[in-house]
Amino acid sequence: xxxxxxxxxxxxxxxxxxxxxxxxxxxxxxxxxxxxxxxxxxxxxxxxxxxxxxxxxxxxxxxxxxxxxxxxxxxxxxxxxxxxxxxxxxxxxxxxxxxxxxxxxxxxxxxxxxxxxxxxxxxxxxxxxxxxxxxxxxxxxxxxxxxxxxxxxxxxxxxxxxxxxxxxxxxxxxxxxxxxxxxxxxxxxxxxxxxxxxxxxxxxxxxxxxxxxxxxxxxxxxxxxxxxxxxxxxxxxxxxxxxxxxxxxxxxxxxxxxxxxxxxxxxxxxxxxxxxxxxxxxxxxxxxxxxxxxxxxxxxxxxxxxxxxxxxxxxxxxxxxxxxxxxxxxxxxxxxxxxxxxxxxxxxxxxxxxxxxxxxxxxxxxxxxxxxxxxxxxxxxxxxxxxxxxxxxxxxxxxxxxxxxxxxxxxxxxxxxxxxxxxxxxxxxxxxxxxxxxxxxxxxxxxxxxxxxxxxxxxxxxxxxxxxxxxxxxxxxxxxxxxxxxxxxxxxxxxxxxxxxxxxxxxxxxxxxxxxxxxxxxxxxxxxxxxxxxxxxxxxxxxxx
Ligand SMILES: Cc1ncc(C[n+]2csc(CCOP(=O)(O)OP(=O)(O)O)c2C)c(N)n1
Ligand SMILES: [Mg+2]
Numbered sequence: 001x002x003x004x005x006x007x008x009x010x011x012x013x014x015x016x017x018x019x020x021x022x023x024x025x026x027x028x029x030x031x032x033x034x035x036x037x038x039x040x041x042x043x044x045x046x047x048x049x050x051x052x053x054x055x056x057x058x059x060x061x062x063x064x065x066x067x068x069x070x071x072x073x074x075x076x077x078x079x080x081x082x083x084x085x086x087x088x089x090x091x092x093x094x095x096x097x098x099x100x101x102x103x104x105x106x107x108x109x110x111x112x113x114x115x116x117x118x119x120x121x122x123x124x125x126x127x128x129x130x131x132x133x134x135x136x137x138x139x140x141x142x143x144x145x146x147x148x149x150x151x152x153x154x155x156x157x158x159x160x161x162x163x164x165x166x167x168x169x170x171x172x173x174x175x176x177x178x179x180x181x182x183x184x185x186x187x188x189x190x191x192x193x194x195x196x197x198x199x200x201x202x203x204x205x206x207x208x209x210x211x212x213x214x215x216x217x218x219x220x221x222x223x224x225x226x227x228x229x230x231x232x233x234x235x236x237x238x239x240x241x242x243x244x245x246x247x248x249x250x251x252x253x254x255x256x257x258x259x260x261x262x263x264x265x266x267x268x269x270x271x272x273x274x275x276x277x278x279x280x281x282x283x284x285x286x287x288x289x290x291x292x293x294x295x296x297x298x299x300x301x302x303x304x305x306x307x308x309x310x311x312x313x314x315x316x317x318x319x320x321x322x323x324x325x326x327x328x329x330x331x332x333x334x335x336x337x338x339x340x341x342x343x344x345x346x347x348x349x350x351x352x353x354x355x356x357x358x359x360x361x362x363x364x365x366x367x368x369x370x371x372x373x374x375x376x377x378x379x380x381x382x383x384x385x386x387x388x389x390x391x392x393x394x395x396x397x398x399x400x401x402x403x404x405x406x407x408x409x410x411x412x413x414x415x416x417x418x419x420x421x422x423x424x425x426x427x428x429x430x431x432x433x434x435x436x437x438x439x440x441x442x443x444x445x446x447x448x449x450x451x452x453x454x455x456x457x458x459x460x461x462x463x464x465x466x467x468x469x470x471x472x473x474x475x476x477x478x479x480x481x482x483x484x485x486x487x488x489x490x491x492x493x494x495x496x497x498x499x500x501x502x503x504x505x506x507x508x509x510x511x512x513x514x515x516x517x518x519x520x521x522x523x524x525x526x527x528x529x530x531x532x533x534x535x536x537x538x539x540x541x542x543x544x545x
Contacts, residue, residue: 031161056418127153201289205287241273250542261287289310394540449502497529
């Protein structure tokens, strides 16, 4: 007897074939057939409290595991909430697929329930965005969405799923399933000749630097960067912060970059993070090589820096790295002096930070970070999540973790709590600490409930300065102390949100209590929130260029 499958069943079978193990979701009328189809599988759903959180979770999942992160939400308002978070994934070059329920195709234009041009809405924040048109092609369409998200410059993809496409049944014999890898839009591999060209230019340069984009700032990408450094004796540096060259994690790197005579942009866009390649951030005499999967990026550099662009090739970060590592010219020796100098500049931290002392019931961010760093040293598998704002910059400068996720080039605030939950879902055995501001915590605090329901014991550390300090600091700098207004918050007892929702919570006002509080939070085995009352000081500005 022929089996008749719904679109929803086809979708779920494709998840299984493509190894999608976890879905971050928030239910809704349009997608209940998929919830139903999921019941007969081992695919885990994490049912969240806000659609933007679903996308942030899928984003963190992708950044940590290297697999596509999949979020599924309902149509109309659910989709609209989710779409906002795609911006963060896009800037972080994170392979995410957002699946959104959608009004019936048969009702479009008639004023259907929650009818919206969803594909159009998601288009500016995705690599590709479209609406599935038929149950017969649904498997292909999902497969294609997953492929596009991972290929070239990774990034988010949106696919809308109309109710009638999900609920229509089709004879299973009529379905031809896509083959893995089919339709994959790989950027061309960097040829051996092209790699040798780049390598010989690198060895001819005095102060070359390879600059990588967010897609390389994963655990795997960072180890590839270390390999490049070890083989070529050329610094390979990832730029993933919205503060760009002022990323406190990069110490005084900006001052080295300004002296570079050759920069290889390895799938790194020449954007605001690199001050568009302009002087004094990049010397006017510095030559540029662009290796990028997007012809537009190469064209952009060619337009604005025609005289300095000495070589370019269409390729993605993975193929380029592989080719550079296996190129013959890689063996040409160079002393380690320049590499050592750049590494020293990156690890530079102002010595006066050693003298910082907390007091008066306010913990200085340096002390907060010392405690978190000590914790990470005790548990080296800890995943560190840092959000933005002024407080977010301190752990980025002071806490070294093997695996970390930051807000990313988008400069979003609010994603850290969903990020942490997904990190814990991906690595259940490892501690996860997320450091964020009090303003930031407010965005997705209800997700502590999600963490409690799924037993995902993350540790949230709030640096509570009772204000939107980053914006307050802008007011002080640009308009003067007497015009700093409107950015105040309350010194709220956010830890009680955690306890009310079934987690662990503690308010910390003294630096010396913090190490003990962190271990207590960890050993509680519950999602935990440490509400640390901090000094609202400006973020570190180490590079001073
Ligand atoms: C989604 C989003 N909204 C607003 C901003 C602007 N913004 C950046 S930092 C910041 C203040 C953050 O406050 P908090 O989390 O308390 O950290 P603090 O700066 O106080 O340490 C704001 C409003 C942003 N970057 N992203
Ligand atoms: Mg704050």
